[in-house]
Amino acid sequence: MHNLLSITQSPHSQSTINLGNTISSILKAEITLFTVCKNSDDNNDVYTELNKTANSLYQSPTIKIANGNPEIEILKELKSNRYQLLTIGERSHVTHPSEVLLGDTTNRIVKNSPISVLIAKGNNHSIRNILVCTSGPQCNLEAINASIHMCQHSQATLTLLHVGNPIPSMYTGLTQIGETLADLLKTDTPTAMHLRNCANLLDEAQIKGEIELRHGTPTEEILRDIEQNNYDLLVIGASQSNTINKFLLDDVSIKLANHSPISTLIVKNFIDN
Numbered sequence: 001m002h003n004l005l006s007i008t009q010s011p012h013s014q015s016t017i018n019l020g021n022t023i024s025s026i027l028k029a030e031i032t033l034f035t036v037c038k039n040s041d042d043n044n045d046v047y048t049e050l051n052k053t054a055n056s057l058y059q060s061p062t063i064k065i066a067n068g069n070p071e072i073e074i075l076k077e078l079k080s081n082r083y084q085l086l087t088i089g090e091r092s093h094v095t096h097p098s099e100v101l102l103g104d105t106t107n108r109i110v111k112n113s114p115i116s117v118l119i120a121k122g123n124n125h126s127i128r129n130i131l132v133c134t135s136g137p138q139c140n141l142e143a144i145n146a147s148i149h150m151c152q153h154s155q156a157t158l159t160l161l162h163v164g165n166p167i168p169s170m171y172t173g174l175t176q177i178g179e180t181l182a183d184l185l186k187t188d189t190p191t192a193m194h195l196r197n198c199a200n201l202l203d204e205a206q207i208k209g210e211i212e213l214r215h216g217t218p219t220e221e222i223l224r225d226i227e228q229n230n231y232d233l234l235v236i237g238a239s240q241s242n243t244i245n246k247f248l249l250d251d252v253s254i255k256l257a258n259h260s261p262i263s264t265l266i267v268k269n270f271i272d273n
Helices: 013-027 040-054 070-078 104-112 142-152 181-185 190-205 218-228 251-259
Strands: 002-006 030-037 062-067 085-089 092-096 099-102 116-120 129-134 157-164 209-215 233-237 263-267
Touching: 002 013, 002 070, 013 030, 013 085, 013 116, 013 142, 030 040, 030 070, 040 062, 062 070, 070 085, 070 104, 085 104, 104 116, 104 251, 129 142, 129 190, 129 218, 142 157, 142 190, 142 233, 142 263, 157 190, 157 218, 181 190, 181 209, 190 209, 209 218, 218 251, 233 251, 251 263
Parallel strands: 002 030, 002 085, 030 062, 085 116, 129 157, 129 233, 157 209, 233 263
Antiparallel strands: 092 099, 116 263
């Protein structure tokens, strides 16, 4: 397991370093500290700073400096096939006083990265409560397996969230109309079988976890769940195209990567030792 920890001179660098170090420690991953300078004149000073940063990490990292365009250089480094995880900061921009979105560069890196991407947000770098989302039987289990793997190597608890179809507006407020998780699990629908399979995975891994069912628009319900609970990390998956060797992010994943107030892991490949 090898984590490319990409940092910049922005205010988000320290949170990126802290979270990248925490995840690397949990996964027993090698770390490469990577940054991009506009020109080589800054390389010596930057290398000195990165050496200081290296002393705070759980193991001695490799240090690499590239020159040029950050997006191009990060994606070029990923093509070396040495890494299984990319950790980056949110590099945000404000579009509204109450809304902070990922910058264009970060969005393109997230979409084009061939490996899993961890987006560090905020200052929290401890991993105690993980929220992983499943879209149902059509999704693969990479995100769930990665979340279980992290919980097995830490003291984190896991909540697996599935968002079902919205309740028709005419029935809103009538609790007996809404399908509960217990009701759903008693059926033989593909979704019920998928969630029972997920429950079995949690039991077999012997981790602290629960399955939660919500009804509504996936993005809105996932963000509402984050607001109402004390999660440290959101884990979502990406689907792989059958026609091209590339992972694709759907609209929900892209919106969550942008709007999630907590650090977000987008799983494109199984994260293992």
